[in-house]
Every structure is written in structure tokens, then in C-alpha cells.
Amino acid sequence: MGTLRQLLVLGLLAGAGVLAPASSLAGLFSVTPVRIFMAPKDRAIAVTVTNEGDDELVMQADIYSWKQKPDGADDLALTEDLILAPPIIKLAPRSRQVVRLARLSPAIGAEQQTYRLVVREVPEAKPADKNVQLQIALAFSMPVFVTPPGAKPQLDCAVERAGADVVRATCANTGTAYAQPREFTLSSAAGQKLAVRDSGGYLLPSIKRSFDIKRADGRIPGGSAKLAVTLDNGTTLSFDVTIGE
Incomplete structure (x- = not known):
């Protein structure tokens, strides 16, 4: 489904001031596919994480069950229905790694099951830089759909x-x-x-x-x-x- 290069900035601020770009530090990564589709028979699917930058990156992955509130707002809760192996990803500059998203619990019922895979940078894993006043953690949230036969929108x-x-x-x-x-x-x-x-x-x-x-x-x-x-x-x-x- 392509690569997403414009990532969600979570912004871990050390203070309330606006800092110049030279005073900030952030990695850059991409994940493919940007949407994951699984059938009940699928036990695992490959996901590729790529370090687009010139610095080493350490990434962490979490899986959430994904529901929506009556107004459409997302309602996320950590789940063990699926796991990403390995859950901690260490990437050298300009490198990529293929990881496996595996389903641990069987699909139940006729309704599609929906999840969010959130891959986020761990900025604390980088060596401290005295010239950096702000570290920005990048994260990417991608939908995961486990779709039984016959399930469709109306x-x-x-x-x-x-x-x-x-x-x-x-x-x-x-x-x-x-x-x-x-x-x-x-x-x-x-x-x-x-x-x-x-x-x-x-x-x-x-x-x-x-x-x-x-x-x-x-x-x-x-x-x-x-x-x-x-x-x-x-x-x-x-x-x-x-x-x-």
C-alpha cells in the first residue's frame, strides 16, 4: 500500500518555549504496508520497518484493539490478540528489517476485528547530545483488519x-x-x-x-x-x- 514518510510527531517537550530546528532531534522511519489486511486463516504477516535517516534508531511496537465511540472517536486498548516479533527493533542508519505480525487468538464471529499497530521511536535509547534541547519521538499508527468471509460494510x-x-x-x-x-x-x-x-x-x-x-x-x-x-x-x-x- 506504499510507504508513509510524513509521520505523526508526538513531541516530548522539555519546556514550553519554541525551539529552533537546530535545537531538536528526531529520527525518520517508514513502515510498509501502511494498512494490514488479514484473513482468519492467516497466522502471521510480514511488516517492513525502514530507517530513512543517518542515525541509529530503536523502535518499540504495541498492539491495541481498535474500537470507536458513538461519535467516531478512536477507543484504543492494549491487547495480546496479536504480537509483533520482535517487539523492539534496532535499526542501523539506512537499513530495514522485516518483522512478523502474528495473531495469537482465533478470529471469532462474522464481524471484522480491528486493531492498531503503533510503532514508535524510543528517543531515550539515543546517546545524550548536549546541543539538543528537544527530542521528538516519531510514531506511526497503522490499522489492522482481520476480515472473516462475507464481512462487508453497509x-x-x-x-x-x-x-x-x-x-x-x-x-x-x-x-x-x-x-x-x-x-x-x-x-x-x-x-x-x-x-x-x-x-x-x-x-x-x-x-x-x-x-x-x-x-x-x-x-x-x-x-x-x-x-x-x-x-x-x-x-x-x-x-x-x-x-x-
Whole structure:
């Protein structure tokens, strides 16, 4: 699925001041694949961690069960359903290592099981540098999906006016696997494109989330309209909607 080079900065601050780039220290790494898909029959899958920088890196991996709260916010809890072997990764500059993500517990039920694999730098493992006032720990959180046969999303969306130039699309996933909208396109009943939003988010099974879609050039007219939702797998769902005046 490619390599993610723009990583989440956790930022371990020694003070409240803003420091110059020369006063900070951070490693750079990438992980592939960026999303992990497993079937119930899979016992393990390969994950590659690459040190993109010129300094040695020490990485630590943790596995979390991944749920979502009713509003779509992530709810993570450490789990032993899966393990990454080895859990501590030491990488020389410009090197890579293949590790194994293994499943310890069997998949249960007809609903997709969802996890997060978080690989983070251990900055304390680096030698102290008196010229560095700030150490930044880099981390990457990737989704892991264990999908039983027949599990699939079922997305239903509706809209309501949230402002003169904004509508709010609320989507509910009533299926048994995740859905991830990537783009929302609102058009008039005659086919005129009114507003577009090119970002979305995960909806795990039984989750409902809302996404605001803003028109760039004026008011969104009321009346009958169509909402097209493009998912991460390239499919597009179309919904007939009504926008209030």
C-alpha cells in the first residue's frame, strides 16, 4: 500500500518555549504496508520497518484493539490478540528489517476485528547530545483488519443544512466491516456540482459519523439533491437527499 514518510510527531517537550530546528532531534522511519489486511486463516504477516535517516534508531511496537465511540472517536486498548516479533527493533542508519505480525487468538464471529499497530521511536535509547534541547519521538499508527468471509460494510448517508454554504452529511455503517469515505460530492438534482469534500474517515461497524461539506462559491440551494460518496476501494455510493431551505 506504499510507504508513509510524513509521520505523526508526538513531541516530548522539555519546556514550553519554541525551539529552533537546530535545537531538536528526531529520527525518520517508514513502515510498509501502511494498512494490514488479514484473513482468519492467516497466522502471521510480514511488516517492513525502514530507517530513512543517518542515525541509529530503536523502535518499540504495541498492539491495541481498535474500537470507536458513538461519535467516531478512536477507543484504543492494549491487547495480546496479536504480537509483533520482535517487539523492539534496532535499526542501523539506512537499513530495514522485516518483522512478523502474528495473531495469537482465533478470529471469532462474522464481524471484522480491528486493531492498531503503533510503532514508535524510543528517543531515550539515543546517546545524550548536549546541543539538543528537544527530542521528538516519531510514531506511526497503522490499522489492522482481520476480515472473516462475507464481512462487508453497509453505508447509509443523509444530509442536513448546517449553514448557508454548508451541509452536514451523516453516515452510518450498519455492516460487518469498516467503511472509509474518501470523497463527498453534493450535486443538484439536475447534475450540477454544488460542493465537494475530499476527506473522510473510518467508520467501524455500528458507527455513525458526520462530515461537513462546504460550498466554495455561495449558498447551497435547498431542495432535492444527490450525494455521492467515494470509498477507499474506489466504489461510489449515491444517495438521494433533500436539503432544507
